[in-house]
Each structure stands twice: as structure tokens, then as C-alpha cells.
Amino acid sequence: MAKKKELTVEERLRALYDLQLIDSRIDEIRNVRGELPLEVRDLEDEVAGLKIRLEKLVSSLEIIDNDIVGKKNLIEEAKALIKKYSEQQKNVRNNREFNSLTKEVEFQELEIQLAEKHIKEFKAQIEQKKEVISETKDKVKERETHLKHKKGELDAILAETEKEEQALISKSEDYKSEIEERLVAAYTRIRKNVKNGLAIVPIERGASGGSFFTIPPQIQVEIASRKKVITDEHSGRILVDAELAEEQKAKMEKMFSKL
Numbered sequence: 001m002a003k004k005k006e007l008t009v010e011e012r013l014r015a016l017y018d019l020q021l022i023d024s025r026i027d028e029i030r031n032v033r034g035e036l037p038l039e040v041r042d043l044e045d046e047v048a049g050l051k052i053r054l055e056k057l058v059s060s061l062e063i064i065d066n067d068i069v070g071k072k073n074l075i076e077e078a079k080a081l082i083k084k085y086s087e088q089q090k091n092v093r094n095n096r097e098f099n100s101l102t103k104e105v106e107f108q109e110l111e112i113q114l115a116e117k118h119i120k121e122f123k124a125q126i127e128q129k130k131e132v133i134s135e136t137k138d139k140v141k142e143r144e145t146h147l148k149h150k151k152g153e154l155d156a157i158l159a160e161t162e163k164e165e166q167a168l169i170s171k172s173e174d175y176k177s178e179i180e181e182r183l184v185a186a187y188t189r190i191r192k193n194v195k196n197g198l199a200i201v202p203i204e205r206g207a208s209g210g211s212f213f214t215i216p217p218q219i220q221v222e223i224a225s226r227k228k229v230i231t232d233e234h235s236g237r238i239l240v241d242a243e244l245a246e247e248q249k250a251k252m253e254k255m256f257s258k259l
Contacts, residue, residue, distance in 0.1 A: 010226040012179065013200075013240050014248055016187060019175040020200040021252040026168050027197050029161045036154045043147040050140045057133045061126060068122050071115040078108040078115070167259045183229070190236055200238040202245030208232040215239070 007015065085101045085108070092098045176184050190199035201209030203220060213234045215223070223230050224241040231238050 007179070009228055010244075012183060013226055013229065013238075013244060015175060015179050016183060016238060017200050017240050017245060017248045018252055019172060019179065019187065020198065021248065022168055022172045022175060023191070024197065025252075025256060026165060026172065029165045029168075032161065033154070033157050036150065036157065040147065040150050040154055043143060043150060047140060047143050047147055050136055050143065054133065054136050054140065057129055057136065061129055061133075064122050064126055064129075068119055071119050071122070074115045075112050078111045082108045164256075164259045171255075187238070190238065194235065194237065198237065200240060201232075202240050202242045204242065208235060208237060208239055211235055 082105050085104045089098055089101045089105075092101065179187075187199045191197050196210070198210065201211075203209070203215055203223060206214050206220070208215060211232065211234060213232070215232070219230065220241075222228070223239050224243075226241070226244065229238060
């Protein structure tokens with residue numbers, strides 16, 4: 001394996017700041033995408049859930065329809081038995097047999113009444129479920145339209161930025177491979193611990209970029225001399241002088257424009 005070229009402190013600072021600019025550009029691209037991928041995933045899950053609910057509602061309608069058919073068949077059977085018992089009543093030999101058949105007829109009549117009551121309840125359930133099905137279908141249609149719109153947004157952003165993002169990720173890895181692992185590890189650790197991902201910042205108006213804490217003049221002179229890597233005692237960020245930062249920004253902007 002080829003040995004890494006030994007960089008001067010200034011070269012390390014420039015390489016680290018270049019790496020920061022590349023990674024910040026990747027962050028910008030991902031911020032543009034923002035929450036869209038999550039929104040699309042959530043909408044896809046919501047639509048899938050609504051469709052499952054719709055299938056269950058339609059399936060429950062079929063079950064109720066079968067229950068109604070069952071009750072109608074029971075009514076027909078009960079009517080046939082009433083007719084049979086009524087015919088038998090004409091040929092009874094005593095009151096006991098007549099009363100027994102009368103009870104059978106009354107029982108079948110009650111069965112018919114109960115079945116008709118159930119059919120009425122089932123039909124009410126059908127109407128209620130049909131209403132819910134209609135509302136669910138409307139919601140599926142509305143969420144699918146919203147999903148299509150969000151997917152279109154995401155696809156447009158991906159088409160516009162994916163190629164650049166992949167090129168930048170590759171550049172980031174290239175730069176990391178040129179910098180000693182100790183510095184890369186420190187840079188990565190600082191990036192994770194700060195809100196905006198800025199591990200290396202220039203001095204602006206006597207303070208570290210994005211901070212209100214003034215850097216003592218002697219430290220500013222040391223930073224400008226580029227003889228050693230200096231960190232801000234308040235934020236832990238690595239500091240570079242404004243001139244170096246401007247030079248590297250100009251260089252990296254040219255590179256970004258070619259990606």
C-alpha cells in the first residue's frame with residue numbers, strides 16, 4: 001500500500017478546509033431534499049394501509065351478503081315447515097297432537113321474525129359499510145394524488161442533485177484518503193458534535209465563524225502563520241484564517257461548477 005504524502009501544516013489545513021467545503025455542499029444537497037423521502041415513505045405506508053382496510057371492508061360485505069342469503073334460506077325452510085305442520089294439523093287425532101303442531105308452527109314463525117330482523121340489521125350494516133368504503137376510496141384517491149405529487153418533487157430533486165452528490169461523496173473520500181487518519185477522525189468527531197456540521201471555520205471579525213467569542217490577537221497571529229492546527233476553546237472547531245478560507249472557497253467553487 002502506497003504511503004501517504006507527508007503534508008505541511010498549511011497543506012493539512014487547506015485539505016481539511018476543502019474537505020469541509022465538500023461535505024458542507026453534500027449537506028446542502030441533502031437539506032434541499034429535506035424530509036421528502038420520509039414524507040414519500042409515510043404516504044406510501046398510509047396508502048397501503050388504506051387499501052388493506054378497503055379490502056377488509058369489501059370482504060366483510062361479502063360475509064354479510066352470505067349471512068343474508070343464509071337467513072333467507074332459513075325463512076324459506078321455516079315457511080315450508082309451517083306449510084307442512086299446517087297440513088298435518090288437518091289430520092290430527094287429538095288436541096295434544098294439534099297443540100304440539102301449533103307450537104311448531106309458532107316456533108317457525110318466530111324463527112322467520114328473528115331472521116327478518118337479522119336481515120334488516122345486516123342491510124343497515126351494509127349501508128354503513130358502503131358509506132365507509134366510499135369515504136375510504138376517496139381518501140385513497142386523495143392520498144395517491146398527494147403521493148404522486150411528492151414523488152414527482154423527489155424525483156426532480158434527485159435527478160438534479162444525485163449525480164453531483166455522488167461525485168462529491170467520491171471527492172470527500174479522496175480527500176480523506178490524503179489526510180492523516182488522526183485529523184480525519186478529529187474532523188469527523190467535531191462534525192458530529194456541532195449542529196451545522198462545520199468542523200473547520202475561518203476567523204470572521206476577530207471571532208470563530210458563527211461564534212460570538214473573540215479570539216485573542218496572539219492566537220489570531222498563530223492561526224494566520226499556519227504553523228500548527230489550532231482549535232477554538234469554546235466550540236472545539238478547528239480554526240483557519242480568513243485569507244486561506246477565501247482561497248480554498250474560490251478553488252472549490254470552480255471544482256463544484258464542473259461536477
